[in-house]
Amino acid sequence: MKTNAAVLKQMGRPAPYAASKPLVIEELELDGPGPREVLVQIAAAGLCHSDLSVINGSRPWPLPLVLGHEAAGIVRDIGPDVDDLKPGDHVVFSYVPVCGRCSMCVSGRGNLCEHGRAANVAGTLLRGTRRFRRQDGTLLNHHLGVSGFSEYTVAARESLVRVDDDIPLEIAVLFGCAVMTGVGAVVNTAKVAPGTPVAVFGLGGVGLSAVMGARAAGAWPIIAVDTVDSKLELAKCCGASHTILPRLDDPVAAIKDLTHGGAETAFEAVGHAKVLAQSYAATRRGGKTVAIGLPHPDQQLSLQAVSITAEERQLVGSYMGSCVPPRDVPRFMNLYRAGMLPVEKLKSRELALAQVNEGFDALDRGEVARQVIRFHA
């Protein structure tokens, strides 16, 4: 079948992207689903900062690539051996396919699935296949098993979480990356305890989700830090008790002051080593720093080594919120239903597929939280 999709041909094209057009909308041929694969009509796909990192080359994947890793849609066809999904089911994509059998999966760490990681690095679906083709027969790579910037996509069963249809797909989509990554970092990676102070650095879709997760976990105070004024207002709507604009206040001193010694848990959702060091400095003795953002691979982190031992400080990484998607997406959706995760506040605006390059310009300028491409599913 045919599908219109946003294809990344070359990394490192300069902003503004509306002019340099790193993403080109192409009409592609999409092969039907193979064994344990599913054809999904995409209803909505979010623009995430880590897509931007692929576009600008700081997180390289094999090209040409059908981009997009946060998506939700409707099952239209199933391949052989898919016995637990049917046409019409609503699904949210997981950007790590979770095989369920490797040593990571069996120890409850599906976000680190070894087979899923290998497929993502290779630009294929979980079993090594590629399903997008140009007219001349060239195969295109899949982005993290999702390739959401396309009217239709084929995904491994293990990349999909079936969800109830009471939550509209244009909201459900946000659970695929922003909510799983941000809320998961709070409740899975850090296991934030009620009544403990939290700081969140960087208020994009993921950072704001961490703020919401901290509120749902009962943290207090919840201190949100960003260089853009409007994001601080949004953070308050998402549950932040205090906000800091680094231009006006030294965030480390301000957090130590507000928490009488430092945050119990600090989250870094910017993806910069300097901000990670700042987050670490903003924790109290015995505190925990959680790295969520993805810094450029060339960046090195410098910390006072003795503080790790003598002050029992912890620095931990959180990839996809340490989530097992079939366990955590329904769980986080229940928090949304209970009114404890106002996920709709993450949405800045909706776009058409053809506006994808402009959307990345807005994201690059830091003006927006989550923009969502809407399709006609």
Ligand SMILES: [Zn+2]
């Ligand atoms: Zn993402």
Ligand SMILES: [Zn+2]
């Ligand atoms: Zn696995």
